[in-house]
Amino acid sequence: xxxxxxxxxxxxxxxxxxxxxxxxxxxxxxxxxxxxxxxxxxxxxxxxxxxxxxxxxxxxxxxxxxxxxxxxxxxxxxxxxxxxxxxxxxxxxxxxxxxxxxxxxxxxxxxxxxxxxxxxxxxxxxxxxxxxxxxxxxxxxxxxxxxxxxxxxxxxxxxxxxxxxxxxxxxxxxxxxxxxxxxxxxxxxxxxxxxxxxxxxxxxxxxxxxxxxxxxxxxxxxxxxxxxxxxxxxxxxxxxxxxxxxxxxxxxxxxxxxxxxxxxxxxxxxxxxxxxxxxxxxxxxxxxxxxxxxxxx
Ligand code: FAD
Numbered sequence: 001x002x003x004x005x006x007x008x009x010x011x012x013x014x015x016x017x018x019x020x021x022x023x024x025x026x027x028x029x030x031x032x033x034x035x036x037x038x039x040x041x042x043x044x045x046x047x048x049x050x051x052x053x054x055x056x057x058x059x060x061x062x063x064x065x066x067x068x069x070x071x072x073x074x075x076x077x078x079x080x081x082x083x084x085x086x087x088x089x090x091x092x093x094x095x096x097x098x099x100x101x102x103x104x105x106x107x108x109x110x111x112x113x114x115x116x117x118x119x120x121x122x123x124x125x126x127x128x129x130x131x132x133x134x135x136x137x138x139x140x141x142x143x144x145x146x147x148x149x150x151x152x153x154x155x156x157x158x159x160x161x162x163x164x165x166x167x168x169x170x171x172x173x174x175x176x177x178x179x180x181x182x183x184x185x186x187x188x189x190x191x192x193x194x195x196x197x198x199x200x201x202x203x204x205x206x207x208x209x210x211x212x213x214x215x216x217x218x219x220x221x222x223x224x225x226x227x228x229x230x231x232x233x234x235x236x237x238x239x240x241x242x243x244x245x246x247x248x249x250x251x252x253x254x255x256x257x258x259x260x261x262x263x264x265x266x267x268x269x270x271x272x273x274x275x276x277x278x279x280x281x282x283x284x285x286x287x288x289x290x291x292x293x294x295x296x297x
Contacts, residue, residue: 001082001110002110002111002145002146002178003050003051003082003084003111003146003148003178003179004146004178004179004205004206005146006050006051006082007179007206007270010050010297011270011297012265012268012269012270012271012272012297013050013051013206013208013270013271013272013273013297014048014049014050014271014272014274014287014294014297015049015050015051015052015053015208015271015272015273015274016044016047016049016051016052016053016273016274016276016283017052017053017054017055017210017273017274017275017276018040018041018044018052018053018054018055018071018276018278019054019055019277019278020054020055020067020068020070020071021033021037021067021071022057022067023057023066023067037071037074038074038078040278040280041071041074041075041078041079042079043280043283043284044276044280044283045075045079045081047280047283047284047287048287049081049274050082050271051081051082051083051084051111052075052081052082052083052084053083053084053085053086053111053113053181053273054068054071054072054075054083054084054085054086055068055086056068056085056086056087056088056115056117066100066103068085068086068087069085069100069103069104069107069109071083072084072085072104072107072109073107073109076107076108076109077107082111083109083111084111084112084113084148085100085104085109085111085112085113086112086113086115087100087112087113087114087115087135088115088116088117088135089114089115089116089117089128089129089130089131089132089134089135090116090117090118090119090125090126090129090130091117091120091123091125091126092126092128092129092135093126093128094128094138097129097135097138097139101139101145104145105144110144110145110146111145111146111148112139112145112146112147112148113148113149113150113181114132114135114136114139114147114148114149114177115132115135115149115150116129116130116131116132116135118226131168132149132150132172133168133171133172133175136149136172136175136176136177137175137176139176140175140176146178146179147176147177147178147179148177148178148179148180148181149169149172149173149177149179149180149181150180150181150182150183151169151180151181151182151183151194151198151207152165152182152183152194153182153183153185153190153191153193153194153209154183154185154190154194154228154229154230156183157226157227157228162194162197163197166194166197166198166201166203167201169198169203170201170202170203173203173205177205178205179205179206179207179208180203180205180206180207180208181207181208181210181273182194182207182208182209182210182273183210183227183229184210184211184212184223184227184229184275185209185210185229185230186229186230186231186232186235186256186260187230187232188260188263188264188267190230191209191264191269192267195207206270206271207270207271208269208270208271208272208273209264209269209271209272209273210273210275211257211260211261211264211272211273211274211275212257212274212275212277213253213254213256213257213274213275213282213286214235214239214249214253214256214257215246215249215250215253215254215277215279215282216246216249217239217243217244217249219277220239235256238252238253238256250282254282254285254286254289257274257286258286258289258290261286261290261293262290262293265290265293265297274286
């Protein structure tokens with residue numbers, strides 16, 4: 001089922017993002033690695049997400065051996081969960097994307113998160129799909145996939161302004177994106193302001209809020225430098241106080257994420273997209289803390 005159609009059945013979704021094992025690693029090629037992956041998938045699936053999205057490392061091969069496709073296929077065939085395959089256009093040719101779409105059709109995977117991707121400083125981008133909108137247009141020609149796109153409550157890190165970024169977002173939606181997932185943020189007020197601007201511009205598709213539980217100081221510092229999300233003072237204090245105590249930071253990071261989620265649901269958010277970092281224990285703690293709240297979603 002296309003993700004956008006899920007919103008005809010449920011007011012609000014609870015979904016996960018995972019990353020596949022790196023290209024070139026054993027992945028599913030040995031029974032041990034397949035079992036490890038299955039244990040993670042199974043633990044996440046037990047938390048009943050509406051779908052699970054699988055990230056894509058730019059510069060992949062977009063055939064059956066692409067880790068994103070292998071994991072998405074496994075989610076569908078073995079765990080009976082709706083997968084969403086991420087794909088980036090920045091280093092893709094038309095024939096790469098054609099192959100990718102063909103494999104997804106064969107595997108009966110009907111949801112794609114269509115992204116531009118980030119340029120690698122050592123590699124010149126191709127000019128076939130310079131922006132996500134170009135990829136969305138190309139994928140949308142036959143109307144057989146549900147297309148989702150990324151959005152940025154604080155504006156994309158390279159955007160001239162939030163307003164300009166939202167105008168480009170509208171182009172993505174007008175071209176065929178039927179559902180949006182936000183980048184992580186740590187201050188819900190950015191999300192609410194963004195949603196007001198998005199709706200004012202006539203973008204009416206469902207938007208899920210991306211939430212990342214912070215459980216590791218280095219992880220968050222790297223993430224912030226890549227995506228530019230701002231850390232509120234309340235969060236900085238948590239990092240200053242518990243940053244060097246792994247266990248305490250994990251508890252505080254989970255509590256912070258739960259607090260964000262409760263507030264978002266109380267405000268009527270259309271979905272929570274949890275960046276799980278492939279950690280079912282943390283996803284479980286969060287899921288458990290909002291169990292009764294989820295039933296009202
Ligand atoms: P675009 O929508 O193309 O926007 C990129 C920039 O260009 C923005 O600054 C925008 O304002 C500007 N822009 C957009 N359209 C135009 C236009 N027509 N003319 C001029 N400027 C324009 N990366 C990965 O490599 N793999 C992943 O799996 C992955 N998953 C992600 C999942 C989510 C939910 C999010 C939020 C991001 C993800 N990313 C992933 C990161 C993403 O690839 C980067 O943020 C990338 O820099 C932008 O991708 P985009 O699709 O939003 O680009």
